[in-house]
Amino acid sequence: MSFSDLQEQRAVAEQLHRSLQRGRLAHAYLFTGPRGSGKEAVARTLAKALNCSEKDHDSCDRCDSCRRIDEGAHPDVYWVRPESKSRRIQVEQMREFMKAVNLRSSMGGVKVGIVVDADCLGEEASNAFLKTLEEPPAQTVIVLLTADPQRLLPTILSRCLRISFGPTVDRAVSPYRAQLLPLLAKFSATGEGKVANSYQLLAELTALLQEIRKETRTSIEAEMNLDRYEELEPKVRERLEEQLEARVEGEYRAARERLLEEMYSWFGDLLLCAEGADDKLLAHPDQAPAVRRVATGLTYPQACHDLEAIEQIRDSLSRNISETLAFEVGLLKLAQ
Numbered sequence: 001m002s003f004s005d006l007q008e009q010r011a012v013a014e015q016l017h018r019s020l021q022r023g024r025l026a027h028a029y030l031f032t033g034p035r036g037s038g039k040e041a042v043a044r045t046l047a048k049a050l051n052c053s054e055k056d057h058d059s060c061d062r063c064d065s066c067r068r069i070d071e072g073a074h075p076d077v078y079w080v081r082p083e084s085k086s087r088r089i090q091v092e093q094m095r096e097f098m099k100a101v102n103l104r105s106s107m108g109g110v111k112v113g114i115v116v117d118a119d120c121l122g123e124e125a126s127n128a129f130l131k132t133l134e135e136p137p138a139q140t141v142i143v144l145l146t147a148d149p150q151r152l153l154p155t156i157l158s159r160c161l162r163i164s165f166g167p168t169v170d171r172a173v174s175p176y177r178a179q180l181l182p183l184l185a186k187f188s189a190t191g192e193g194k195v196a197n198s199y200q201l202l203a204e205l206t207a208l209l210q211e212i213r214k215e216t217r218t219s220i221e222a223e224m225n226l227d228r229y230e231e232l233e234p235k236v237r238e239r240l241e242e243q244l245e246a247r248v249e250g251e252y253r254a255a256r257e258r259l260l261e262e263m264y265s266w267f268g269d270l271l272l273c274a275e276g277a278d279d280k281l282l283a284h285p286d287q288a289p290a291v292r293r294v295a296t297g298l299t300y301p302q303a304c305h306d307l308e309a310i311e312q313i314r315d316s317l318s319r320n321i322s323e324t325l326a327f328e329v330g331l332l333k334l335a336q
C-alpha cells in the first residue's frame with residue numbers, strides 16, 4: 001500500500017509522507033491507537049517508502065524491496081512481537097533486535113525496526129532498549145506500536161515522537177478542556193521564550209489543578225456520603241476515610257493526565273500547522289484559527305521542543321517528582 005492507499009489513516013499517512021518528503025523523519029516514533037486502527041499497515045508502508053527502488057518517499061508495492069517487506073523477508077526491516085505464551089517481549093528478543101538494527105544496512109537503504117505491542121516490553125527489555133532508542137544508529141528509524149501507551153516506561157515514551165491513530169484510552173476529552181485551551185492560546189500568542197509567560201501559565205495551571213482536585217473530592221465525598229452512618233466504629237470510619245483519600249488521589253491523577261493529554265495535543269497541533277498541515281488533521285479542529293495564528297512564525301524545531309517539554313512533565317510526574325516542580329521545570333523549558 002502506498003501512503004495514498006491508507007484511506008482510513010489518511011491523517012497520519014499524510015503527516016508521515018510529508019515528513020519523509022522534507023527529510024524530517026524522527027528517529028523514533030510511537031504509534032498509539034486501538035487494535036485494528038492500522039498501525040502495522042502504516043509502519044509497513046513507511047518501511048517500504050524508505051526502501052522502495054521505484055518511488056521516492058513512497059511505496060510502489062511492486063519492486064523487489066517492497067515485495068520482500070510485504071512478505072516479512074527484507075533484511076533491513078526487523079519486526080519484534082510478544083512471544084505467544086507469555087505475552088511478553090523477552091529481553092533476548094530485544095537483544096537480537098538491537099543487534100540487527102545496529103548492523104550496517106545490507107541493501108544500502110534505511111533500516112527500520114518495528115516493535116509491535118510495545119507495552120509488552122518488560123522493564124528489563126525496556127532498559128536494554130533505551131540506549132538504542134536514545135542514540136539510534138545512522139539511517140535507522142524505530143517505530144513502536146501500542147494500544148496502551150500508559151503501560152510504557154516514561155523513559156521510552158519521552159524518546160519517541162507520538163502519532164495517534166484514533167482514540168485510545170488516554171485520549172478521553174478532559175472536562176476542563178474549555179478552561180485550559182484559552183490559557184494555552186494566550187500563552188502561545190504572547191510569545192513563547194519569555195520566562196515571565198511561563199510563570200504566568202504555571203500560576204494559571206496550578207489554580208486549575210487545585211480546582212480539579214477540589215471538585216474531584218467534592219463529588220467523591222457526596223457519593224460516599226460518610227455522614228449517613230451515625231454510629232460508626234472509629235476503626236471502620238478510619239478505613240472508609242482512607243478509601244476516600246485513595247479514590248480522590250486516583251481520580252485526580254487520571255484527570256490531570258487527561259489535562260496533560262490536551263496540552264500535548266495543543267502543541268501537537270502547533271507542530272502540524274508549522275508543517276503546513278490541513279485543519280482536518282488537527283486534534284482540535286475547532287481551535288484551528290487560533291492555532292494557525294500562533295503557528296505563524298513558529299519553527300519546526302521549536303514546535304518539537306515544545307512537545308518534548310510537555311512530555312517531560314508527564315515523565316516527571318510518573319517518577320513521582322512533586323507536581324509543582326514537574327510543571328515548573330516543564331513550563332520553563334517551553335521558554336527556552
Ligand SMILES: [Zn+2]
Nearest residue numbers: 052060063066
Ligand atoms: Zn517499491
